[in-house]
Amino acid sequence: MPSPQADSCDAIVVGSGPGGATVARELSRRGKRVLILERGHNKPIKGTTAQCVGYLLIPGKGLLFTNQLLALGRGIITGGSSIAAYATALDPPLEKFRSYGIDLAGELAEARKELPVAPLEDRLIGPLARRTMESARSLGYDWKKLDKIVYQDKCLPDCDKCTMGCPYGAKWDARMYVEEAVRSGAVLRASAKVNKVLLENRTAVGVEYTQKGKTHRVYAATIVVSAGGIGSPLILRKSGLPGAGHDFFFDPLIAVMGTVKDIKGGKEFPMATGLRLEEEGYLMTDLPWPGWIYRMFTAEVLRADRLFSHSHTLQIMIKLRDGLGGRLTDRGFVKKDLPKAEKKKFRDGYERAKKILKNAGAKHLVREKTGGQVVKNPFVYDI
Numbered sequence: 288m289p290s291p292q293a294d295s296c297d298a299i300v301v302g303s304g305p306g307g308a309t310v311a312r313e314l315s316r317r318g319k320r321v322l323i324l325e326r327g328h329n330k331p332i333k334g335t336t337a338q339c340v341g342y343l344l345i346p347g348k349g350l351l352f353t354n355q356l357l358a359l360g361r362g363i364i365t366g367g368s369s370i371a372a373y374a375t376a377l378d379p380p381l382e383k384f385r386s387y388g389i390d391l392a393g394e395l396a397e398a399r400k401e402l403p404v405a406p407l408e409d410r411l412i413g414p415l416a417r418r419t420m421e422s423a424r425s426l427g428y429d430w431k432k433l434d435k436i437v438y439q440d441k442c443l444p445d446c447d448k449c450t451m452g453c454p455y456g457a458k459w460d461a462r463m464y465v466e467e468a469v470r471s472g473a474v475l476r477a478s479a480k481v482n483k484v485l486l487e488n489r490t491a492v493g494v495e496y497t498q499k500g501k502t503h504r505v506y507a508a509t510i511v512v513s514a515g516g517i518g519s520p521l522i523l524r525k526s527g528l529p530g531a532g533h534d535f536f537f538d539p540l541i542a543v544m545g546t547v548k549d550i551k552g553g554k555e556f557p558m559a560t561g562l563r564l565e566e567e568g569y570l571m572t573d574l575p576w577p578g579w580i581y582r583m584f585t586a587e588v589l590r591a592d593r594l595f596s597h598s599h600t601l602q603i604m605i606k607l608r609d610g611l612g613g614r615l616t617d618r619g620f621v622k623k624d625l626p627k628a629e630k631k632k633f634r635d636g637y638e639r640a641k642k643i644l645k646n647a648g649a650k651h652l653v654r655e656k657t658g659g660q661v662v663k664n665p666f667v668y669d670i
């Protein structure tokens with residue numbers, strides 16, 4: 288039976304990443320009473336390693352693994368993964384959406400009009416990214432600056448805080464929309480983990496969530512489950528939809544690195560430049576990770592000799608468009624094997640990256656071991 292809180296809100300939005308925050312803001316602007324339930328905290332973004340580890344890299348929470356031990360990172364925090372994201376803005380594939388009967392052209396135009404989408408000014412392109420771009424271009428690749436969603440007047444050169452969360456309000460993140468929603472009357476309940484959607488006669492009528500060890504039930508006419516590519520199917524499963532969480536993609540990636548002698552930097556906006564290889568099905572970009580992440584991955588592939596070369600290491604990311612497949616277990620364990628064709632894409636990308644790095648004067652190349660089997664150590668985005 289609906290609780291006394293039934294008429295306290297019109298809509299419940301589960302999760303406050305880009306998906307949930309956008310819906311919450313829109314509904315609040317239209318005068319709807321919105322309750323946002325967010326599993327993570329809502330403390331101010333500090334841009335520190337410690338805060339980032341807490342929301343992105345706690346195993347079983349932000350950090351999940353596939354059966355091939357690929358790591359998947361997702362932000363469990365108000366604003367979701369956008370807090371850690373690099374704000375690279377690639378247009379959605381409009382034709383593909385149209386084939387499902389969804390026309391996103393209007394929304395895309397609206398988003399582009401509202402958001403500060405543009406390539407970074409030259410002063411914000413770091414020396415490692417610039418060297419990578421120059422090298423690729425001299426080999427004939429159409430490698431260029433990528434569009435970013437950044438308030439560039441607030442963005443600092445020689446800064447590597449994007450991954451940890453931008454404390455300067457320069458990088459767009461979904462918290463900005465959550466805050467707007469709250470200013471329009473929405474209520475944000477942080478550290479509130481939704482367990483399941485409550486159904487009556489096969490209709491969603493509310494949700495059950497846990498906050499500070501107590502379980503609560505809230506009801507509304509509209510329930511929006513936007514807890515991310517892993518969070519949403521897990522909630523739907525517990526709500527009686529066992530088919531949720533099958534056949535997904537997760538854009539696996541690897542990084543290829545090489546050191547140059549004549550650059551000393553390392554603090555840059557990642558993914559500032561890149562190359563889209565549509566037919567080949569992958570994207571290549573610079574990826575100057577912060578030093579601590581660089582050292583973590585370098586240690587993992589047992590390259591102690593490269594551990595302290597971060598400031599002069601060029602890093603190229605190869606990010607695949609993987610096909611649909613796999614399934615989530617009830618505990619959020621991800622079962623998905625990369626088929627041979629996708630491993631081949633990684634090998635092609637690796638060969639290209641190697642040429643670009645060598646042409647840039649890089650030595651001591653490091654790559655993730657593919658071993659013809661498992662691609663080891665890539666960091667993988669949540670969907």
Ligand SMILES: Cc1cc2nc3c(=O)[nH]c(=O)nc-3n(C[C@H](O)[C@H](O)[C@H](O)COP(=O)(O)OP(=O)(O)OC[C@H]3O[C@@H](n4cnc5c(N)ncnc54)[C@H](O)[C@@H]3O)c2cc1C
Binds near residue numbers: 305
């Ligand atoms: C390091 C990194 C870099 C990235 N860079 C880019 C980039 O440059 N460009 C780009 O387009 N994309 C990038 N992405 C991907 C992008 O961030 C995601 O695609 C996007 O955030 C997905 O939005 P979402 O709202 O669907 O989910 P999410 O952002 O994952 O948000 C889901 C929210 O739901 C909450 N939640 C989960 N479970 C529950 C629950 N049970 N109850 C309540 N709340 C719950 C989570 O805490 C989270 O706040 C990056 C991702 C990462 C990790």
